[in-house]
Amino acid sequence: MLEALFALVGLVAGSGTGYLLHRHISAKKVGDANELARRIVEESRKEADALRKELRLQAQDEIYAQKKEQEKEFKNRENELKKQEARLQGKEERLEGKLEKVAGKESEVNQMEKRLIKLEKELEDRQMDLDKQWDEHDRKLQEISGLTAEEARERLMTEIESRTRHEAGKMIRAIEMEAKETSDKKAKEILSLALQRYAGEYAGEHTVTAVTLPSEDMKGRIIGREGRNIRALEAATGVDLIIDDTPETVVLSAFSPLRREVAKLALERLIHDGRIHPARIEDIVNKVQQELEVKLREIGEQATFDVGVHGIHPDLIKLLGQLQYRTSFSQNVLQHSLEVAFLCGIMAAELGLDEKQAKRAGLLHDIGKAVDHEIEGPHATIGADLAKKHGESKAIVHAIAAHHEDIPPQSILANLVQAADSLSGARPGARKELLENYVKRLEELEGIATGFKGVTKAYAIQAGREIRVMVDSDRVEDDGTYLLCKDIADKIENNMTYPGQIRVTVIREKRAVGYAK
Incomplete structure (x- = not known):
């Protein structure tokens, strides 16, 4: 018990001592903390005062620097203003000097104007005197010469016109001589060479319009019973058959040369076959028309092959074949076109131009004659429209249209076709006339x-x-x-x-x- 009591007393005594000791230590720590806080606050106050002073000094320095900068800028502006003022003052002085000069010149001009007015008046007076003297001289000249002023003027104009024509003749003569020296010789060489290198026939074909019969009895068979055979033949071919007293001959009359050719071939076959009746006539005419279509294409293709041009539209080739049955001044038009093509090619080669294009234009230049009996208008214009329709170039179309000067030629190619056309038609024997x-x-x-x-x-x-x-x-x-x-x-x-x-x-x-x- 005692031990426990002693232990309890000791525990109580220890706890009280510990509490006192802890309280003492705590009080000491609080005092130290307060002292430390006081010192920190004091130091912070001192640092804040120092920082405030430093910032105040920096602000004063910055304000001073800005003040110096502004003073410098103000001085510069002041100097610039002084310079501008000096320049303006100089300009003002110069302007004043110019104004003084202008005023002086204005005074001089006024004086000169007064003198000019005076001189003008004097000149008017002199002019009036001269007009009077001129009228007097004119009157005296008319009295002496016996001519009025109008008669003298007409005589003078006549003399001037005569002299002018004389001078113009001299100039024309000199120009022609100069042009001939450079162009006449070359042109003759090219034309003569073209004519030499192309040797064409001297006479063209005639279109056949008559069919020879084996006997007079054949006329009756062609006419048929009550004229049914001849009516059927005329209806199928569009050709008039003229059967008259001409022995053993039937005349075919039609404006279209192709119709005449169809009628001629059909009639010859009917005569050779011997069977002549309306059904047979229609059959033969249809066959001849089909064969002629093929023949026309072959003739056109052969013409393009002979000339050496390619790429022509099939319809134009067919029209070229039709030219075989057309004549102009008794000259076969296809043969004439071939001649023009060759002549164009020769002249183009001599001039250094496109030979194939020239041949193409020459071959197609009269293509309008194939249909000019069906379409109204000049054959050159018709041919140009056909060429344009079937895709020919503008140069070819223009050369075709201009070869008879229906429109003015505006290219060398057009002039070549025109010259070749004239050469082909003008050579001896090419054409006939009554x-x-x-x-x-x-x-x-x-x-x-x-x-x-x-x-x-x-x-x-x-x-x-x-x-x-x-x-x-x-x-x-x-x-x-x-x-x-x-x-x-x-x-x-x-x-x-x-x-x-x-x-x-x-x-x-x-x-x-x-x-x-």
């Missing part, structure tokens, strides 16, 4: 030439392809012959229609005759 028309054309040609003033005689030679004009040497001068030649050629072109070209030669001869006794 004697009456030929004589009438020669008379008209000579009549045009003799109608000019100063012409004494005119002779058409070389089948009307040249006219030689004799002039009176007293009325026409040497230089005037060039003007006369040009005027005659222009009048022939405007008033006449002719194949090829006509050469105009004006001859002036001055003869001096004397006698030695």
Whole structure:
């Protein structure tokens, strides 16, 4: 018990001592903490004061620097303003000087204007005096010469016109001589070479319009009972059959050469076969038409092969074949087209142009003649429309349209086709014409030439392809012959229609005759 009591007392005494000790320690720690907090607050206050002073100093330094910068900027602006003021002052002084000069010049101008007004008045007075003197001189001249002013003016204009024509003739002569030196020789070489290199036939084919019968009895069989055979043949072919007193001959009459050809071939086959009746006639005509279609294409293809052009539309090839049965001035149109194609190719090769294009244009230039009896209009325009429709180039279309100058030629190719067309039609034997028309054309040609003033005689030679004009040497001068030649050629072109070209030669001869006794 005692031990337990002692233990309990000891425990109580220990707890009280521990509590006192812990309280003492805690009080000491609190005092130390308060002291530490006081020192920290004091140090913080000192640091804040130092920092505040430092920031105040920095702010003062920055304000000072900004003040210095602003003062410097103000000084610079002040200097710039002073300079601008000085410049403005200089400009103002210069402007004042210029104004003074302008004022001085204005005064001078006013003085000059006054002098000019005075001089103008003096000139007007002098002009009036001169007009009076001129009228007086004019009156005296009219009295002396016996001519009025209008008559004198007309005489002067006549003299000036005569001299001007004389000078113009000299200029034309010089220009022609210069042009001939460079172009005439080359042109002749090209044309002569083209004619030499192409040797065509001298006579074209005639379109056949008559069929020879084996006997007179065949006429009755062709007519048939009550004329049924001839009516069937005319209805199937569109051709009129003329059976008259001409022995052993039947004449076929139709505007279309193809219809005449179909009728001719069909009639020949019927005569050879001997069976002539309406059903047989229709059968034979249909077969001949089909065969002719094939033949036309073959003829057209052969023409393109001969010329060496390719890619032509089949419809144009067929039209080329139809030209085999067309004639112009008794000249076969297909043969003429081939000639023009070859001539175009030769001349194009000499000039360094596209030879194939030239041949193509020459071959197709008269394609319109294949249908010009069916379509209204010039064959050149019809041919150009056909070529354009079937995909030919613009150059080819223009050359076709311009080869008879229905439109003005605007390319070398068009001029080549025109020249080749004239060459083919103008060569000897190419075309034929009636004697009456030929004589009438020669008379008209000579009549045009003799109608000019100063012409004494005119002779058409070389089948009307040249006219030689004799002039009176007293009325026409040497230089005037060039003007006369040009005027005659222009009048022939405007008033006449002719194949090829006509050469105009004006001859002036001055003869001096004397006698030695």
